[in-house]
Amino acid sequence: MKMITALVRPSKVDAVKTALVALEIIGMTVSDARGFGRQKGQVERYRGNEFTVDFLPKSKIVVVVIDDKVKPAIEAITKAARTGEIGDGKIFVTPVEDTIRIRTGESGEIAL
Amino acid sequence: MPPTFLSDGPPSVETTFDRFRLKVLAGVQDTQLRYYALILLAAGAGLLPLMAGSAHAALQKVPTDGADTLLMLMGSALVLLMTPGLAFFYGGFTRAKNVLNTMMMSFFLMGLIGVLWVVIGYSLSFGVGFKSPFIGGLEAMWLNGVGGPLGDQPLADGFSISATSFALFQGMFAIITPALISGALVERINFKAWFWFCLLWSIFIYCPLAHMVWGGGFLGPLGIGAIDFAGGTVVHIASGVAALVSAAIVGPRTGYPESVRPPHNVPYILLGAGLLWFGWFGFNGASYFAAKGAGLSFVTTSTSASAALLTWCLIEWFRDGKPTAVGAATGAVAGLVGITPAAGFVSVGSSVLIGAAVAAGCYIAVQFSGAGGSGGSAKSTLDESLDAFSVHGVGGTIGALLTGALAVKEMVPADYFPVSAKILEESGNFGLFIVQLKAVLVTYGFVAIGTTIILLIVKATVGLRVTPEDEERGLDFVCHGEEAYDPMTN
Numbered sequence: 001m002k003m004i005t006a007l008v009r010p011s012k013v014d015a016v017k018t019a020l021v022a023l024e025i026i027g028m029t030v031s032d033a034r035g036f037g038r039q040k041g042q043v044e045r046y047r048g049n050e051f052t053v054d055f056l057p058k059s060k061i062v063v064v065v066i067d068d069k070v071k072p073a074i075e076a077i078t079k080a081a082r083t084g085e086i087g088d089g090k091i092f093v094t095p096v097e098d099t100i101r102i103r104t105g106e107s108g109e110i111a112l
Numbered sequence: 113m114p115p116t117f118l119s120d121g122p123p124s125v126e127t128t129f130d131r132f133r134l135k136v137l138a139g140v141q142d143t144q145l146r147y148y149a150l151i152l153l154a155a156g157a158g159l160l161p162l163m164a165g166s167a168h169a170a171l172q173k174v175p176t177d178g179a180d181t182l183l184m185l186m187g188s189a190l191v192l193l194m195t196p197g198l199a200f201f202y203g204g205f206t207r208a209k210n211v212l213n214t215m216m217m218s219f220f221l222m223g224l225i226g227v228l229w230v231v232i233g234y235s236l237s238f239g240v241g242f243k244s245p246f247i248g249g250l251e252a253m254w255l256n257g258v259g260g261p262l263g264d265q266p267l268a269d270g271f272s273i274s275a276t277s278f279a280l281f282q283g284m285f286a287i288i289t290p291a292l293i294s295g296a297l298v299e300r301i302n303f304k305a306w307f308w309f310c311l312l313w314s315i316f317i318y319c320p321l322a323h324m325v326w327g328g329g330f331l332g333p334l335g336i337g338a339i340d341f342a343g344g345t346v347v348h349i350a351s352g353v354a355a356l357v358s359a360a361i362v363g364p365r366t367g368y369p370e371s372v373r374p375p376h377n378v379p380y381i382l383l384g385a386g387l388l389w390f391g392w393f394g395f396n397g398a399s400y401f402a403a404k405g406a407g408l409s410f411v412t413t414s415t416s417a418s419a420a421l422l423t424w425c426l427i428e429w430f431r432d433g434k435p436t437a438v439g440a441a442t443g444a445v446a447g448l449v450g451i452t453p454a455a456g457f458v459s460v461g462s463s464v465l466i467g468a469a470v471a472a473g474c475y476i477a478v479q480f481s482g483a484g485g486s487g488g489s490a491k492s493t494l495d496e497s498l499d500a501f502s503v504h505g506v507g508g509t510i511g512a513l514l515t516g517a518l519a520v521k522e523m524v525p526a527d528y529f530p531v532s533a534k535i536l537e538e539s540g541n542f543g544l545f546i547v548q549l550k551a552v553l554v555t556y557g558f559v560a561i562g563t564t565i566i567l568l569i570v571k572a573t574v575g576l577r578v579t580p581e582d583e584e585r586g587l588d589f590v591c592h593g594e595e596a597y598d599p600m601t602n
Contacts, residue, residue: 045434045436046375046436048481048499051373
């Protein structure tokens with residue numbers, strides 16, 4: 001099992017979800033996030049005040065998949081979230097030791 | 113000047129045009145009548161021909177008129193709504209952790225000043241008991257005797273609005289004026305200090321100023337002759353100057369200017385500006401005091417705001433490439449401030465000019481006061497947080513001066529504005545401009561000194577600021593024990 005953490009543009013969340021569901025990956029967690037990479041911040045003006053906003057809104061999608069699906073999932077996310085401009089986001093993959101379904105107590109891949 | 117609407121508007125002296133309660137109020141008192149007559153004789157001899165048949169019409173008793181009184185009651189409701197509108201306008205600009213405190217600084221005054229006004233404020237502003245050109249009296253405390261036993265008697269000779277509707281209407285102005293000052297003090301002042309500051313400021317600054325300009329005092333149309341239709345001087349210059357002085361005395365927010373954040377909720381700012389514009393129809397429009405002619409002040413109010421909004425956005429568009437929502441909201445408010453002293457005295461064309469001029473002036477002012485602006489080293493010590501001076505002070509000043517330059521003679525009838533009409537007749541708009549300038553300077557001086565004294569007293573007794581730790585925690589919790597937005601309450 002691997003955990004895939006994808007930081008994407010908020011406007012791409014739906015597209016990513018659809019692409020993952022199409023691979024029969026069901027279940028994921030999405031949260032609002034703020035951050036910056038190469039995109040850096042943006043300049044905003046309010047009356048006489050000028051602000052450089054460093055942290056831009058992103059969505060953080062977390063999904064845990066079996067090893068066989070890691071590669072297709074990454075491809076699906078990349079394809080769905082890409083615009084080609086700076087600021088498209090990043091994907092991190094980390095190993096997962098175990099998964100437990102709270103309702104039944106089942107563990108391992110069956111609990112995914 | 114299209115004579116068409118004039119023919120049935122202001123010159124219908126028999127009903128009411130006015131605003132200048134001073135004479136009116138004075139008219140009901142015998143002693144005051146004599147005072148009046150003296151002033152009229154002294155100042156008005158030369159304008160008898162001008163006043164022609166209307167001279168005594170103004171002082172004739174007219175019955176209370178239902179439509180005119182209803183205008184005042186509707187106007188009172190509209191002006192009241194400006195205070196929560198201002199709360200949203202200011203609340204949108206602050207950090208999320210301070211939004212409730214910021215909004216309470218306005219909203220709370222509907223309680224505090226609402227009571228104070230009835231108890232003593234009205235009497236100090238529009239009473240005549242002290243026979244002073246600077247302050248009213250105590251005879252109308254608790255609105256004693258206002259409007260007769262049933263509250264339906266006219267305000268004064270020449271006025272067909274009921275005295276009670278006038279007292280309520282004026283109370284709404286008294287509420288919003290200190291609320292405007294809060295823009296300079298948000299995110300750091302202790303709420304107890306705000307309570308005492310507003311109480312003292314209202315009694316010792318607002319009431320005397322209202323008396324001087326509107327209550328028959330020395331700045332108004334019976335004094336040096338300055339005209340102020342709905343409060344450019346009394347409300348906007350006064351609150352703007354007080355804001356500037358308090359920002360300097362209370363000091364900047366901790367970490368300013370680096371710590372300044374963008375507005376936490378721009379839609380609130382637009383909501384607030386919309387409510388302010390809506391309420392301003394009462395503020396300026398109903399200040400006409402007569403339903404028949406009020407169309408003029410309603411129109412000028414709205415056209416000035418439109419012109420200012422447009423001007424502000426066009427400046428931004430040319431300069432930065434994008435018109436902003438905050439700019440549109442600020443421009444509209446600036447235009448409303450600018451037309452306030454002029455609304456019933458100028459043509460519709462002039463109102464567009466005033467709106468555009470005020471927007472340009474206030475735009476320049478906020479560039480200097482902004483944290484990222486051009487104010488140089490001053491910007492790190494003077495934290496005029498929400499631009500109360502740059503919009504209300506600067507806008508009110510430009511508006512008051514342009515009122516002198518653009519007032520139309522026929523709209524400043526001598527029976528209600530004897531000294532002002534005489535000045536217009538004898539030395540034209542330039543003469544009135546000079547008088548307006550004097551009134552502006554007197555207001556700046558009086559408000560700046562008075563506000564300083566009050567703040568120093570409050571500082572020495574209850575203290576002005578919360579601690580830097582409390583600032584960091586957020587004033588919503590520290591001052592009120594509440595949070596506006598709690599993600600865990602779903």
